[in-house]
Amino acid sequence: MSSQNPVFIPGPTNIPDELRRAIDLPTMDHRSSAFADMLHPALAGIKRVVKLRDGEAIIFPATGTGAWEAAVTNLLSPGDTVLAARHGMFSHRWIDLCRRQGFNVEVIETEWGLGAPAEALGAALSADKAHKIRAVLVTHNETATGVRSDVASVRKALDAAGHPALLLVDGVSSIASMDFRMDEWGVDAAITGSQKGFMLPAGLSIVALSRKAIAAMATSTSPRCFFDFKDMLKSNASGGFPYTPPVSLIAGLAHSIRMLEGEGLENVFARHYRIAEGVRRATRAWGLALCAKSPELYSDTVSAIVVPANVDSTRIVTHAAEKYQVAFSVGLGEVAGKVFRIGHLGSMSDVMALSGIATAEMAMVDLGLPIELGSGVAAAQEFYRTSTSNRQTRAA
CATH class of the missing domain: 3.90.1150.10 (Aspartate Aminotransferase, domain 1)
Incomplete structure (x- = not known):
């Protein structure tokens, strides 16, 4: 297939020449202050893109699927109950991932072509008087069906039920291309990757966390190592990474955010x-x-x-x-x-x-x-x- 023609797939997306040049870097010492000067602007930029004022952004070497796994294993414990609607292939895959991780998933089957059913989710939350449901999973943009879900309505359903569940949102094919309002919508974990709206090659999984989500990390007992939020946040604070970082992609992410904000x-x-x-x-x-x-x-x-x-x-x-x-x-x-x-x-x-x-x-x-x-x-x-x-x- 000709590399001269643009692709019209929902990711990986076309890479602007300016970004190709930005990720064309010589090897550098990722323990140096130069890496910190690259990492911190990228993390701060993620928060601006998702409209998160008080919280944290985390980057892992992976794709959106890695961000899914990181979110649930850092915020939940085996046996916890999560609530989700299945209305497309990617909501289905997130449900499958959670089941493989040992979580109990309550699924609301929804016609493909519709969005996350806020009313049905609200009814399930209202019926959960013991608050066994620890998290609600929402796919903001269902890539398989071209459907946008109303995340704000799901938050209203949570609030109306007086339910303390975390709101975890897959924004893989929406963030940096469609408006995403993490604070306003009360999202606790927003998930995306580098290969969609950020216009980079695949290789970065990106998670933004609310303060409520950060607090939930203290009680999670799910096994994890590579995707451990605590290790990453501790290392990031001093400008480092707990293992070898994908330097070129992080440099590209910082540059991508400058391009987006420049526009x-x-x-x-x-x-x-x-x-x-x-x-x-x-x-x-x-x-x-x-x-x-x-x-x-x-x-x-x-x-x-x-x-x-x-x-x-x-x-x-x-x-x-x-x-x-x-x-x-x-x-x-x-x-x-x-x-x-x-x-x-x-x-x-x-x-x-x-x-x-x-x-x-x-x-x-x-x-x-x-x-x-x-x-x-x-x-x-x-x-x-x-x-x-x-x-x-x-x-x-």
């Missing part, structure tokens, strides 16, 4: 909304629908597009890769063969998105889908050329 976080979020809305308008012009059931659920980082019942969506992805050397994503789990996914997060512009829309359109026409060539491109073009600011975009 302005609100502008970053508006750009993602605008690009996503162009893809959504193209989808409607094709006569197709999104997997997400209603507009308030639409993700601004990935669109899962439902194909006609007689079409295997995997063929579209395979054909685009083989003929046009452009990468889209297949459907996963319950929507395998039913949707294909266009990732539009991280380093992405209107012009790049148009090339992806055009390629998807060509692939579908090649395979005989009843789509008029140019229809989706024209719909997206009309939106992009008239929508340039946050205000204009939201009003459109």
